[in-house]
Amino acid sequence: MGEAKPKVIPYAGVDETVASAAKAALYKLLQTPGRLFWAGVLAGVLIGMGYWFAYMTAASFWPYRVFLEGTHVTKEHVGTLIGYEVLSKYHIDLVTIAKMILGAVFPLGLISILIGGAELWTSCPQVPIYPLLTGKAKDTAIIYNWIASYGGNFVGGFFLAFMATYGTSMLLGHPFFDMSFMFAYKKVHLDAWTAFWRGIGCNFLVNLAVWLWLRSKKGDFAGQAVLIWFPIFAFVAIGFEHSIANMFAIAAGLFGAAINWKTYVITYWQFFINNLLPVTYGNLVGCIAFITLYYWYLAAVGGKVEKAGAVDLVVATIRVGLVLAIIHLVVMVVVPAFIAAGVEAALGLHEGVKLANPYIALVPGVAACIYYLVLPFIAYATLKPWTAVKEV
Incomplete structure (x- = not known):
C-alpha cells in the first residue's frame, strides 16, 4: 500500500462564501453604464x-479653531482662545470623544x-474579484466595474x-x-507614504465588514448592521484614509474655505x-x-473553489495588485487630476489666490465630473464586459 496523501479541506467553510460571492457578484459586471454609474x-x-x-x-467636541492669516492656515486651541493655557499645554481636550462620535455614526453609509x-x-x-479568481470573469469586466463605480462615487x-x-x-x-476644513x-x-498606509488600514477594515456581511445570515438585517458597524467604527476612530469618503471630505473643505475666506486654499491637484x-x-x-x-x-483547496497554490497566489497578486491597479490609478486619478489642474490654470486658480466669486472653485471639479460621467459609456462600448463573463 502506498503512503496516504495529505488531506486538505476548506478552512471554516470559506469556500462556500467565496463560491457564492463569485456567482452573486456577476450582477456587478453585467450592468449598463447608466445603471452602474448611478x-x-x-x-x-x-x-x-x-x-x-x-x-x-x-464638531462640538472639536477643540480647535482655524484661521487664514494671509495665505497661511493656522489653528488655535479653544483653551488658548478663552484664556485657559493649561488646556492646550497639557492637551486637555475632547478629540478622543469627537473621534469616537465620528466613528459611531459614520457606518450609516456602508450599512x-x-x-x-x-x-x-x-x-x-x-x-x-472573486468571479475573476474563480474563472467566471475576465479582467476587462473588472476594469469596467471599477471605472463606473469610482467615477459615480x-x-x-x-x-x-x-x-x-x-x-x-x-x-x-x-x-x-473648523472640523471639516x-x-x-x-x-x-x-x-x-503615510497616506498609502492609512489607505491600507482603512480598506482592510472596510472589507472585513463586507466579508462579515457576506458570511452573515441572509435576511437578518439587524445582525448584518451590527457586523458592519464595528469594523467601520474602528477605521474612522483610528483615523485611516478612505478614498471615497475623502471625495466628500476634501471637496467640503475646499468649498468651505472658498466661501468663508474667499480664498482658494486647497487645489484639485492636491486633492487628486x-x-x-x-x-x-x-x-x-x-x-x-x-x-x-x-x-x-x-x-x-478543492471544495467549491478550484485548487490553487502559492504560484497562483503570486500571479493573482501581480495581476490584480499591480496591472489592474495601475490601469485604474492612471485612468481614474491621474487623468482627471490633469483635467482639473488644466482648468485651474486656465482660470488662474492656485493656492492662496483670492476669489471674487466663490463658485469658481466648483468649475475644475465639474470638469472632472463630466469626465467621470462620460468614461463608463466609453468603457462599456470598448471593453464589452458582457463578453468577459463566462457564467451567469
Missing part, C-alpha cells in the same frame, strides 16, 4: 452622508449601501459636498467648518495627487492583500 453616485452620496452626519454630531444596494468602489477590489461625493456648503451652508459655521487640509498635506492617488492604491492593497486573496487562497 449606483456609484448613490454610494458616494451615502458615504458622504455618513461623514456629514459625523461632522454635525462630533445603507450593503443592505440597501449601491456600488461602492472600495468594496470592488473584493466582491467582483466621485460625482456623488462632490454633489453632497456642494449641498453641505453652497447649498445648505451647514458646514460653514463654527465649529462645523481641518480634516480636508490635513488630508491633502499627508506625505504619500496628494490624497486620492496614494489613498486609492492603499485601499486597493489593503483589500486585495488582507481580505480578497487571503480568503480565496484559504478557499482554493
Whole structure:
C-alpha cells in the first residue's frame, strides 16, 4: 500500500462564501453604464452622508479653531482662545470623544449601501474579484466595474459636498467648518507614504465588514448592521484614509474655505495627487492583500473553489495588485487630476489666490465630473464586459 496523501479541506467553510460571492457578484459586471454609474453616485452620496452626519454630531467636541492669516492656515486651541493655557499645554481636550462620535455614526453609509444596494468602489477590489479568481470573469469586466463605480462615487461625493456648503451652508459655521476644513487640509498635506498606509488600514477594515456581511445570515438585517458597524467604527476612530469618503471630505473643505475666506486654499491637484492617488492604491492593497486573496487562497483547496497554490497566489497578486491597479490609478486619478489642474490654470486658480466669486472653485471639479460621467459609456462600448463573463 502506498503512503496516504495529505488531506486538505476548506478552512471554516470559506469556500462556500467565496463560491457564492463569485456567482452573486456577476450582477456587478453585467450592468449598463447608466445603471452602474448611478449606483456609484448613490454610494458616494451615502458615504458622504455618513461623514456629514459625523461632522454635525462630533464638531462640538472639536477643540480647535482655524484661521487664514494671509495665505497661511493656522489653528488655535479653544483653551488658548478663552484664556485657559493649561488646556492646550497639557492637551486637555475632547478629540478622543469627537473621534469616537465620528466613528459611531459614520457606518450609516456602508450599512445603507450593503443592505440597501449601491456600488461602492472600495468594496470592488473584493466582491467582483472573486468571479475573476474563480474563472467566471475576465479582467476587462473588472476594469469596467471599477471605472463606473469610482467615477459615480466621485460625482456623488462632490454633489453632497456642494449641498453641505453652497447649498445648505451647514458646514460653514463654527465649529462645523473648523472640523471639516481641518480634516480636508490635513488630508491633502499627508506625505504619500503615510497616506498609502492609512489607505491600507482603512480598506482592510472596510472589507472585513463586507466579508462579515457576506458570511452573515441572509435576511437578518439587524445582525448584518451590527457586523458592519464595528469594523467601520474602528477605521474612522483610528483615523485611516478612505478614498471615497475623502471625495466628500476634501471637496467640503475646499468649498468651505472658498466661501468663508474667499480664498482658494486647497487645489484639485492636491486633492487628486496628494490624497486620492496614494489613498486609492492603499485601499486597493489593503483589500486585495488582507481580505480578497487571503480568503480565496484559504478557499482554493478543492471544495467549491478550484485548487490553487502559492504560484497562483503570486500571479493573482501581480495581476490584480499591480496591472489592474495601475490601469485604474492612471485612468481614474491621474487623468482627471490633469483635467482639473488644466482648468485651474486656465482660470488662474492656485493656492492662496483670492476669489471674487466663490463658485469658481466648483468649475475644475465639474470638469472632472463630466469626465467621470462620460468614461463608463466609453468603457462599456470598448471593453464589452458582457463578453468577459463566462457564467451567469
